[in-house]
Amino acid sequence: MMEIRILWLYHDLMDLYGDKGNIMVLKTRAEKRGIHCFVDTCTINEEKDIASYDLLFLGGGADHEQNLIYEDLLARKEAIQEALAKKTAALLICGGYQLFGKYYLDQDGNRVEGLGIYDYYTESSDRDHRCIGNIAIEATIDGETFKAVGFENHGGQTKNVATPLGKVLKGHGNTYGDGTEGFVDDCVIATYMHGPLLPKNPRIADCILTRALNKKGQLQGNKLEPLDDSLEQQAQQIMLKRLGVA
Numbered sequence: 627m628m629e630i631r632i633l634w635l636y637h638d639l640m641d642l643y644g645d646k647g648n649i650m651v652l653k654t655r656a657e658k659r660g661i662h663c664f665v666d667t668c669t670i671n672e673e674k675d676i677a678s679y680d681l682l683f684l685g686g687g688a689d690h691e692q693n694l695i696y697e698d699l700l701a702r703k704e705a706i707q708e709a710l711a712k713k714t715a716a717l718l719i720c721g722g723y724q725l726f727g728k729y730y731l732d733q734d735g736n737r738v739e740g741l742g743i744y745d746y747y748t749e750s751s752d753r754d755h756r757c758i759g760n761i762a763i764e765a766t767i768d769g770e771t772f773k774a775v776g777f778e779n780h781g782g783q784t785k786n787v788a789t790p791l792g793k794v795l796k797g798h799g800n801t802y803g804d805g806t807e808g809f810v811d812d813c814v815i816a817t818y819m820h821g822p823l824l825p826k827n828p829r830i831a832d833c834i835l836t837r838a839l840n841k842k843g844q845l846q847g848n849k850l851e852p853l854d855d856s857l858e859q860q861a862q863q864i865m866l867k868r869l870g871v872a
């Protein structure tokens with residue numbers, strides 16, 4: 627039987643706008659295909675063998691929570707790098723996305739160090755200019771291009787993103803002006819999209835499950851069995867129409 631082992635980082639602190647729903651979607655979509663899905667959690671000071679999991683998940687957080695977790699996260703830098711080198715998949719949302727870059731400068735000028743695994747960095751705009759609202763993007767992951775929708779609420783403006791996840795169709799994304807959203811590479815999918823992200827974006831969920839299964843070669847070159855996503859597609863269409871980008 628195929629199995630996916632997920633490590634949900636700082637589940638008790640980093641969880642905004644339904645981010646935990648991403649875990650529920652991954653588990654449900656795995657189990658509907660007869661794939662066993664084991665979800666473990668890891669909070670401050672807990673010992674875990676990070677590289678042994680197939681998928682890491684880190685949700686978003688307000689500045690307060692980012693400040694609470696960043697030292698513990700930095701202490702795990704080597705373990706996280708080892709996990710990524712072993713092709714562990716990762717999904718990072720908003721505040722979690724920011725902390726894999728060089729640093730996050732919050733609206734009070736307080737600097738939160740990031741893991742620095744990637745060269746992007748995040749600096750906040752003033753309090754009156756948060757990026758808030760529904761967002762639609764055209765995402766490209768592993769050679770597939772499709773629309774995705776979500777909800778964003780961040781002051782941070784993420785710059786120097788080498789390989790964005792997608793183009794903004796409506797909303798803000800990485801910064802006000804540059805029209806890009808998120809970050810993607812062979813392991814990591816990172817985005818400002820809460821909502822949660824995956825219920826209305828089943829294709830992203832399947833990209834992540836595929837990556838997680840491929841870590842140990844479990845799919846053997848096969849594709850995931852398709853599921854009936856008509857309700858999910860309808861939900862996404864409603865938001866795309868509302869935003870005028872259907």
Ligand code: GLN
Nearest residue numbers: 686687720721780781782
């Ligand atoms: N605190 C960060 C910001 O405002 C991230 C917020 C979030 O995760 N939604 O930019």
